[in-house]
Amino acid sequence: MTDGLVWGGLPIAQLARDYGTPLYVYDVSAIGSQLAALRDALCDHVEIYYSVKANPNPSVVRVCVDNGVGCEIASAAEYERARAAGCAPHRIVFAGPGKGENELAHVIERGIGQIHVESDDEIATLGAIARRSCRDVDVAIRVNPRSAAAGGAMQMGGRPAAFGIDEERLAEAVSLVDAQGRLVLRGLHQFAGTQILDARVLVAQWRHAVSLGEQLAALTGTAPHSIDLGGGLGIPYFADERPLDLAILRTELRGLVASMPPALAGSRLLVEPGRFLVGPCGVYVTRVRAVKISRGTKFVIVDGGMHHHLAASGNLGQVLKRDYPLVNASRMGDDRRERVTVVGCLCTPLDTLARNAELAPLRPGDLVAIMQSGAYGLTASPTGFLSHPMPAEVLVDRGKARPIRARGTFETPLVALPVS
Ligand SMILES: Cc1ncc(COP(=O)(O)O)c(C=O)c1O
Structure with a gap:
């Protein structure tokens, strides 16, 4: 019998042996449970689009798409991942403050549900592409709201921002879209914060986004086709955090839907969560290389680090550096606790994964697993820093494992410059 961590029906120790460490493991059933719980809370009132940036591994995107969601993308490459995962073009929306002209042309050529315009210049660029390619393009205006989401970890509204067009300028943006000829204004998008x-x-x-939708209806004389409410649904990382209360979400949403003004009759509501859908499915697994005491502090040095998991080191936009939930994955049954600082293998004090954590005693060769690591993990990390190999990624589904990214090697092919 093992007292090691089991994930998606498989012992982490076995996965670490089979695929090596460091390693990301994603459990398919956890994505399904998050989606089912969210659907239940949203009833039939709101459609779900997966925000691909949270975890763009093609197999993870496919799990989401197979579960019936659309995709919110932020680049042409994410568009290709969504399409490769089987997402229909009309179920893709494209947001981001600096979309490239080539990216816009790429998605227009291949077909897309909506493009969320975020600046006057982008409206002009998009209009020119649409006219040049003789196509009508559905757009939504992304609005930078007047007030921020009090209570979120990272605010994206309520202050000067590169994201979206200031709420105060909504009427101007509507006129600008109209003036392009080939842009069809279908709706409005608001993303106020994350976590x-x-x-x-x-x-x-x-509710604020809905009131903006009402303003849009007054400006255009018709109900917007869609109001994209954004993502931002959080998951608990730290000891003092509680999961989002989906029963309250359900009740509050019902109230919102019941009070939708007649001007919005027929408007669809969308959400585009990333973290909530895939965060809980993932663990990042590292192996202890050394344990040492320096001036009274016990350091556990592992073979992974912030180059694979920047967020766990506290360097991805966190104001306070706090520890992700992490465990001694080799000794889950050991009740003893030791206070340790867990550090990665990079040559920088930034590469700290846990500060004064209370863990079952760790020895070289043990596995440390960082939980809640399915979102904003590998691809939100500086993987080139110190030139370590990329970790493998593995998808587990009811006791079966499938590699979905091969481990990198020490040598990355580089193009040699001619010697002058
Ligand atoms: C436009 C947009 N939509 C959706 C998301 C997903 O956010 P979250 O993972 O917090 O749900 C983001 C994240 O930055 C975003 O910028």
Whole structure:
């Protein structure tokens, strides 16, 4: 019998042996459970689009798409991943403050649901592409709201921002879109912040987006086809955090839907969560290389680090550096606790994965697993820093494992410059 961590029906020790460490493991059933719970809370009122940036591994995107969601993308490459995962073009929306002209042309050529315009210049660029290619392009105006999501970890509204067009300029943006000829204004998009754990704060933001939809209806004379409420649904990482209360979300949303103004009759509501859908499915697994005491502090040095998991080191936009939930994955049954600092293998003090964590005693060769690592993990990390190999990624589904990214090698092929 093992007292090691089991993930998706498989012992992590076995996966570490088979695929090596460091290693990301994603459990398919956890994505399904998050989606089912969210669907239940949203009833039939809101459609779900997966925000691909949270975890763009093609197999993870496919799990989401197979579960019936659309995709929110932020680049032409993410568009290709969504399409390769089987997402129909009309179920893709494209947001981002600096989309390239080539990216816009790429998605227009291949077909897309909506493009969320974020600046006057982008409206002009998009209009020119649409006219040149003789195609009508459906757009939504992304609005930078007047107020931020109080209670979220990273605010993207309520202040000067590169994201979206200021709410105060909505009428101007509508005229500019109209003036392009080939752009068809279909709706509105608001993304106010990420990692929101308070359902009431979340729905207050959504209510604001709905009121903006009403303003848009007044400006255009018709109900917008869609109002994209954004993502931002949080998951608990730290000891003092509680999961988003989906029962409250459900009740608050019902209230919002019941009070939708007649001007919005027929408007669809969308959400585009990333973290909530895939965060809980993932663990990042590292192996202890050395344990040492320096001036009274016990350091555990592992073979991974911030180059694979920047967020766990506290360097991805966190104001306070706090520890992700992590465990001694080799000794889950050991109740003893030791206070340790877990560091990665990079030559920088930034590469700290846990500060004064209370863990079952760790020895060289043991596995340390960082939980809640399915979103904003590998691809949100500086993987080139110190030129370590990329970790493998493995998908587990009811006791079966499938590699979905091969481990990198020490040598990355580089193009040699001619010697002058
Ligand atoms: C436009 C947009 N939509 C959706 C998301 C996904 O956010 P989250 O993972 O917090 O749900 C982001 C994240 O930055 C975003 O910028």
